[in-house]
Amino acid sequence: MIRAVPELPLVIAGQAPRERADAARNRVRILEAAAGLVEARGIDHVSMCDVAQAAGVGTGTLYRRFGDRAGLAYALLDEQSREFQDQLIAGPPPLGPGAPAAARLRAFGDGYLDLLERHADLLVVAVRAGGDARGPHSFYATHLAILLRDAAPQLDADFTAQALLATLSPSHHLRTRRGLEWPLERLRAGWGELVDALGASSSFSAS
Amino acid sequence: MIRAVPELPLVIAGQAPRERADAARNRVRILEAAAGLVEARGIDHVSMCDVAQAAGVGTGTLYRRFGDRAGLAYALLDEQSREFQDQLIAGPPPLGPGAPAAARLRAFGDGYLDLLERHADLLVVAVRAGGDARGPHSFYATHLAILLRDAAPQLDADFTAQALLATLSPSHHLRTRRGLEWPLERLRAGWGELVDALGASSSFSAS
DNA sequence: CAGGTAAACGGAACATATTCCGTTTAGTCG
């Protein structure tokens, strides 16, 4: 469901100038309207005007609230994405802490592929054209880099993390899944082989 | 320079209904005008109308000739791209045939990174929104897959080829180069480590 | 409650990719 998350307090939870009541109401209205339309027609057949009209607000309000189309798409994914992030931080192994790094890397791919499988179209739109400084991308990158430092210490962990994330990019996923029509299982297996190979190569050079 | 390449005969070089003279003339005009504008302002500040006006044609002609904005961008890259492809097929090693697969993989990354470095903005535009069936992508994928079958036989070569290409996608390149401000040398080194690791892992599991 | 102000609103205006379609023309054939 749509939750009215105003200013996420984060670290600087000082004097966040509380969101006005009408703004909060419109945020929920917009998200509900957008979710309904996307559900019904798919994001590719929903325009910003459609959303504004369905929500009973002006287009200006949409943009004030969400910045742009990508921001709105991102907000629609917020819940799913947050849940996945929570599992990475504090969920049960192997996705969460407690399993060996190699196993967690494999689990990350599995989980992320699930996310892609359910929301690839939305994710394509949510990715900012220019590098997405905001959004969970950098969180995932950090997570992977930490695991890689453990599983494949001979590699540039940050570089490899970004590279692996590129292989999970929404547009790449659509190309393989819909363009090439590869089954999901192939992508799962491929990801597993790939991260295993990176780990194996470290055992090799370390031995 | 702009070359007037009409219908590329390819395999079905049968009765290509020769391009009309006015069409050929306009093709060249458009490409020259577009190249000039892109050179001067960058693709991001050149609209289709700008190009049409500079070339002295209607916008309809632009679309008739190149399909859409991505098609025009792709046509502007054609020469560079073709040259790189030629080197892969018939150039001197290690980019061309004759060197060990691992070395050719490394050389591919170096060469492709050069291409990205020079034309990332154009390449971002040239990539079709939906999977790019046309364009050199599938050529590169095949090339990499062949090398991978040799260098890392335990991996799914086609999957890994696509995955490696994803790490060379224009938007990913811009994120690392401009967003994260990583130096080109880091990307070169990272690519090298990555493909070496895939090869090393095969030596490991094969031993 | 009255007044003040910063925030929010809405929708018209703008920019730009893309499509449509009536008009023009290159190339062909008699």
Place this chain on the structure above:
DNA sequence: CGACTAAACGGAATATGTTCCGTTTACCTG
């Protein structure tokens, strides 16, 4: 040369993302 036709043309019309700005309003303060 004089039709004839398929291809090409051009630019107006359309669709849609985004910005702008004059108006409205929630909230605070006295």
